[in-house]
Amino acid sequence: MIRFKPFTEKYDAVVKSYLPEWKLQVMGTAMMGTDLGKCRYHDKKIWVRHTLRSEKEHVRTVAHEIAHGLNSGHGHDNVWMKSFFTIAKELA
Numbered sequence: 001m002i003r004f005k006p007f008t009e010k011y012d013a014v015v016k017s018y019l020p021e022w023k024l025q026v027m028g029t030a031m032m033g034t035d036l037g038k039c040r041y042h043d044k045k046i047w048v049r050h051t052l053r054s055e056k057e058h059v060r061t062v063a064h065e066i067a068h069g070l071n072s073g074h075g076h077d078n079v080w081m082k083s084f085f086t087i088a089k090e091l092a
Ligand SMILES: [Zn+2]
Pocket: 064, 068, 075, 076
């Protein structure tokens, strides 16, 4: 886990505001592959790739993964999409 990212604490708080028992972790390429974010239901973690730089990239990625966390089993369907747009709008 990489702890020095400036956005980590801010977006960990955002994750907890939607998913109180969850945690945000910034991960390196070895764990992320080509993904910008991952939603890990089994250990209640949202992983974001260490190469995320801008506020916009963080909002988009974190909102995407929170929407997965809130809507297990929905993939990228309309239920997921509604959550994603709501969260992204709230964070913008
Ligand atoms: Zn997704």
